[in-house]
Amino acid sequence: MTAREAMPNAYVPGQGNLSEGDAALVARRERALGPAYRLFYETPLHLVRGEGVWLYDAAGEAYLDTYNNVASVGHCHPRVVAAMAGQAATFASHTRYLHEAVLDYSERLLATVPAALSHMMFTCTGSEANDLALRIAREHTGGTGIIVTENAYHGVTLAVSGFSPSLGPGVPLGEHVRTVPAPDPALGARTGAVFAAGVQAAIDDLTRHGIRPAVLIVDTIFSSDGVIPDPAGFLAPAAEAIRAAGGLFIADEVQPGFGRTGAGMWGFARHGVVPDMVSLGKPMGNGYPVAGLILRPEVVARFGAKGRYFNTFGGNAVAATTAAAVLDVIEDEGLIENARLTGAYLAEGLRTLATRFPALGPIRGAGLFVGADIVDGDAPDAALTHRVVNALRQARVLISATGASANTLKIRPPLVFARDHADIFLDRFETVLKALS
Template sequence: MPDTAPRGMAMINAFDPAAAPALSPRERAMVERRQRLLGPAYRLFYEHPVHLVRGDGAWLFDADGKRFLDCYNNVASLGHAHPRVVEAIARQAARINTHTRYLHDTVLDYAEALLATLPPALGHVMFTCTGSEANDLALRIARAHTGGEGIVVTSLAYHGVTASLAELSPSLGEGVPLGRHVATVSPPDAYRGGPDMPARFAADITRAFAGLARHGIRPCALLVDTMFTSDGVFPDPAGFLAEAAAAARAAGALFIADEVQPGFGRTGRMWGFERHGAEPDIVTMGKPMGNGHPLAGLAIRPELLERFGSRARYFNTFGGNPVSAAAGLAVLDVLRDEALPANAARVGAHLLAGLGALAARHAILGDIRGAGLSIGAELVRDRATKEPATAETARTVNALREGGVLISASGPAANILKIRPPLCLSTEQADLFLDTLDQALAAG
């Protein structure tokens, strides 16, 4: 395989339960209650976990009334508790909430509106409740169509938590083994990989499918987050994804664009693959799709669904129910009426410029990159060696939290600030983020 698997790693920005004694009595009691009730597999964010009770736009409020600027959560993308989505959910829930084995107009209206945002070749949509279910279904369909099993993902990819997705999500760490049918490739990292990266990324994919074939594993799909979010946010140069998709297709595999994180306007365009001029065979989507309501799904070229549809029926009890469809429609309406993709592009450009200005004063900011409001800022100890500033990144994330700004980090060395505010972020809020970051970096 052309790539080295990432080292076993704890979760980035996780609260360490050993630090519980330093918390307030109320927080400590909540942490202990969580461990007692939810068990050992759940994690909290931050050295000092956040106890949130209310949200409004990009603002979040904790139990003491302290205000936080949300620069991280990519689910409530329209802003927290957006009234139009809340109203759509409440109205439809009060009327009826059934499933797709009865006729209902709303799921069809929603399917039509959603497909209208996608390339015309993607003619069918199927609904699930979570991004995991969407990726899991996409793989079932891709296997049925190709007759192959071989999957190529990036070396720190995250695609979901079902059994079949955990085994192709290396970011879950060494405790969760990868499948034998899974090959990883280095992410398209233009900062560390250099200017020939895009061509090399495509070549790596070709080599990965060839390696699988050498083991008798036939090609199924290239599955990538189109912003490579958990790998460390790699958007540029726009266009490289089209080459990668072509490499996958040349190997006989499908190209599945995982838009669970980049989709619905985050990159300044509706879908992350649009920047690259890449045409996916299947697009999976989730997180912001219902602005918090559990709604996800996939869009697909109809001819790829024929074999699966002739052998298997598909039913998801809650997937595409009238309430979910109403929530999804409201999200599309708000994205359009409030021009949120354009706002993401505008405020994202402002943030990138502001981060660039900070980099002129803080040498630790080794690289700034992003598209729209999906931004990575890589912290290094030395701009020449690019040595990852891992501990400093953790300190910065936690200092921002104490300063009232919520973000997290990503990447194999956990040294990349992951900045993903709601799409409604204003220029003033962006400036507040930049000022708080400036102070955090100055404090070291």
């Protein structure tokens, strides 16, 4: 290992079975991009194109993508590409001019959330969206205290990286940040009460240190904490606790949003809560950089009265048109229902494998977002997880790991992932488990 901070499933410079050409590309990256970037896998992939659920390397080999929620409706979806190119060839400018595209899209997206959430603001990335949410929350509440889960990830701006503990010890948390244990689904019906008690303890600690609470922000499927979707409804008591303390509840839907859970458009809906703000990102534009916030109007009123907001590229005509095409595909191709049905089929297949391979532990999921633990008895096994991830890469299946112990396989394919793709994944996964047993 080198001295620099590593991440799960990362290439270690100087190692891996690289071709001469790919080794030259790695050297060029290091010279041009510097030391902070990381590559996936012991032997990095040199990808050149994508289509649907498949990615292709420079030699023409096809890899099944079970990880990528950026291309949420499939890599290079022709309808999205056509909408993007068509608008770029017609008019591409910002929101300081009147234009229908951003309004049409905003009205359409707002129709998918509860009526209390009636304003839309645009950014380019989920990190920016969460940064903007924090600015608005501070203005509205007068507080600065932030509560997140112990292995949360919410972005990479200066402010947001300070409440993204999954970035590791090299990225310190702010003094105004408190972490709480992730929800424990093993508690069943008590999950919500125990999680809310942790949030209340964080509120009390902030208050004791003279810090007024501003927000509780959670990714509503707890992706970085190990994928924790159930029991549905457990978030409500925690949302009540932060509001009682004068703070706001922010649902980070960058990973679970846009139909991925198979239970409607938004992960928060499974919990019967209406957030104060909802942050959006990656899947919104199927790879085009468009993101934003949906929020209650009263939350942004003071912020909007005191200062203007502008983002040169956020909500521009191309972004809005591309994002609208993504909604078209989700609706016309029935992708939310596909996420529900295919996700259930995939999870059941994994549970069947778990009866035969002791290293495959608990399976948790909602729709096409599944977490599968790799264990040694009852203990997390990060070393074996690393081997599984890299063996699947050799079997031409792309996947990664997550969780505080880095032992949860994060299975999050494009929403066009179908049963035949699930069968391919399960077959190759079984082969890998046999080889590693």
